[in-house]
Amino acid sequence: MSYGYDPDLKPWISSEQLYQALKFKDREYVHKINSCKNSINSWILGNKRSPDIELNDETRIANMRISIHEKIKQNRKIERKLLETGDDKIIFFVSTEFWNEHNSKILEDIRLIIRNND
Secondary structure (H helix, E strand, O other), rough: OOOOOOOOOOOOOOHHHHHOOOOOOHHHHHHHHOOOOOOHHHHHHHHHHOOOOOOOOOHHHHHHHHHHHHHOOOHHHHHHHHHHHOOOOOOOOOHHHHHHHHHHHHHHHHHHHHHOOO
């Protein structure tokens, strides 16, 4: 995954890695998150220190929306699977109650955006 342009950053390996990096302005720390080999290590680094930005629910949801949308835009197979859900309610169930609710809504919103752009 890529978000923005920074020649020193590798492509993002997951939406979680990008989500964690979006919490920081410190480019050195962003590079450290970007160099993680998996999402778990990205999550650990992203939660190891206080974010450089104000992190309230609105900011967290906005950053997750960016992260998930970037992932889907760059993976046609995931985009196709999302569109195959039609108008069905999406039920996300692999996280906390907060993220299950919001990720379901984010995916439904992104599905609508993709459908309207076709």
